[in-house]
Amino acid sequence: MTLGELAFACYVFDKIDSGAYSKFLKQTNHSPDLSDREHCLALLKWLNDWGCRIAKASHERLSKSIKSWYDSNELFDKDQNLQGLSEEDLTSVEAAYNALVKIRSFGPTSAAKILFASRPKALVAWDDTIQEAYVGPNGSYVEFLKKVKSVIGTLECECKKYGFELEELPEKLEKPNSTIPKLIDEYNWVTITKGCEVDKQTLQRWADWSN
Numbered sequence: 001m002t003l004g005e006l007a008f009a010c011y012v013f014d015k016i017d018s019g020a021y022s023k024f025l026k027q028t029n030h031s032p033d034l035s036d037r038e039h040c041l042a043l044l045k046w047l048n049d050w051g052c053r054i055a056k057a058s059h060e061r062l063s064k065s066i067k068s069w070y071d072s073n074e075l076f077d078k079d080q081n082l083q084g085l086s087e088e089d090l091t092s093v094e095a096a097y098n099a100l101v102k103i104r105s106f107g108p109t110s111a112a113k114i115l116f117a118s119r120p121k122a123l124v125a126w127d128d129t130i131q132e133a134y135v136g137p138n139g140s141y142v143e144f145l146k147k148v149k150s151v152i153g154t155l156e157c158e159c160k161k162y163g164f165e166l167e168e169l170p171e172k173l174e175k176p177n178s179t180i181p182k183l184i185d186e187y188n189w190v191t192i193t194k195g196c197e198v199d200k201q202t203l204q205r206w207a208d209w210s211n
Contacts, residue, residue: 001151001154001187002200004200004203005191005199005203007173008198009190009196010173010175010178010183010186010190012190012196013187018049020050021182022177024043024045027042028042028043030177035070037067040062040064043114044063046113047113047114050113052110054105055105058105062103062105062106069099073095073096073099075089075092075096076089078121079121080119080121080122081121082121082123082124082148082152082181083153085149090142093123093141097111100114108126108128108131111141112124112141113125120179121180123181124144124148124181124185124188125181125185127189130144130188133188134148135147152180152184155180166180169183170183
């Protein structure tokens with residue numbers, strides 16, 4: 001993944017995005033707190049809007065399950081990013097993920113999205129197709145995070161090459177409310193889930209045509 005490829009994928013994502021995540025952020029004042037019932041209900045609405053098949057009649061029950069899960073699983077600080085997570089942090093993420101997939105109505109995709117919602121600066125959503133592309137159908141969520149961490153490290157080097165810091169990337173892409181994991185997820189969804197991938201040579205050819 002290059003900066004150019006990421007920028008292209010995020011541009012495409014914005015053109016087809018339903019705005020569901022932005023609505024979720026507004027409903028939670030841009031600071032989701034999964035110990036809050038209303039925030040949990042907003043999260044479940046977002047999961048439905050993003051294709052998770054969760055019966056609306058189960059939302060009240062599941063909001064209580066999410067709150068109970070959140071209160072009983074200690075995760076790292078909300079301001080921490082993926083690059084700064086220790087092995088101990090990743091172990092806690094693995095335990096939290098495993099606890100989520102045991103809740104009736106949730107699966108790997110829902111669990112990863114809930115983790116992302118709770119720690120959007122560090123944790124990354126996935127679906128079955130993205131899981132298989134990164135770590136195979138039986139690969140773990142933590143294995144996936146480690147692969148993404150490597151990808152982010154490469155992007156960070158590219159950012160420095162072009163004279164800015166990784167943390168400035170959302171602003172550079174005119175997506176100030178996004179986090180780095182959100183950008184990665186948009187890239188993965190566009191290029192892997194939807195199969196809309198453009199290689200570096202094609203992007204360069206298009207850039208040359210614009211001169």
